[in-house]
Amino acid sequence: MGTNTYIKKLVDPDLPYVSESANTVVGAVIGGCIAGPIGAGVGAVGGKLVEDLFTRAGMEIDKRYLSHRESARIGIAAAYAITRIDINQKSNLQLRTDNFFIKDKITERSVADEILEGTLLAAKNEYEEKKLKYYGNLVANIAFHSDIDHYHSNYLLRIGERLSYRQLCILDLFKFKSHYQLSQNVSFLFKKLTQNEMVIFREIEELKILNLLGSSNESLMGGNAAGNLTPALLELTETGKVLHSLMNLDEIDKFEIDSIAVKLEI
Secondary structure (H helix, E strand, C coil): CCHHHHHHHHHCCCCCCCCHHHHHHHHHHHHHHHHCCCCCCCCHHHHHHHHHHHHHHHHHHHCCCCCHHHHHHHHHHHHHHHHHHHHHHHCCCCCCCCCCCCCCCCCCCCHHHHHHHHHHHHHHCCCCHHHHHHHHHHHHHHCCCCCCCHHHHHHHHHHHHHCCHHHHHHHHHHHCHHHCCECCCHHHHHHHCCCCCCHHHHHHHHHHHCCCEEECCHHHHCCCCCCCCCHHHEEECHHHHHHHHHCCHHHCCHHHHHHHHHHHEC
């Protein structure tokens, strides 16, 4: 079986419930695979590394029993990853040249194999399917960042898997907080919001505990992990900025961000 066949099987869920936007991405990737090796035209070395990586992933997934829905989730995440790699290469970004793609002598697996497998397994079990695109972005972008080592990569993947889709939206909201008039009176918001709407503060609190969000006056709160929840004072931490960048969270539909912001504004 040819290498492109394994990649095609990896990204082709062929299911009626795949969204139109995801189906477009999957179709584009399949077209590219059929036409020739992924990465052709952007450099033989980079193209071969990427093709081999996704071929191995396709061969591994091909051995597993998966439900139709699980197969679709894996395919969509893989297709988004391949698409992001193509975008990066066309933007003249260079694949990392450290040991990321080099197989370990004992395990016969590279760090890239490990991170891609972890991403696809996370996608398989992801019931919030809007997150699949951002899983794909994460693993693809890590392949271009030699400053993100093995352990940091695994950590970011675990954090990304843990967060809800709305928490990803919240991170994007605070990345661009200057676009909104966020409230400086959290007590007012607590009185204004319904019990269901108040859950957003539990999500924000968890983002702070995970060190993805911080408050500018944290020291005034006695060092509590959650600290101040005043929206106007919240901002992304360095880890939050890294995750936001690698997942390309700025691509989230702004309507979804606005729907959250209105709950936190003056």
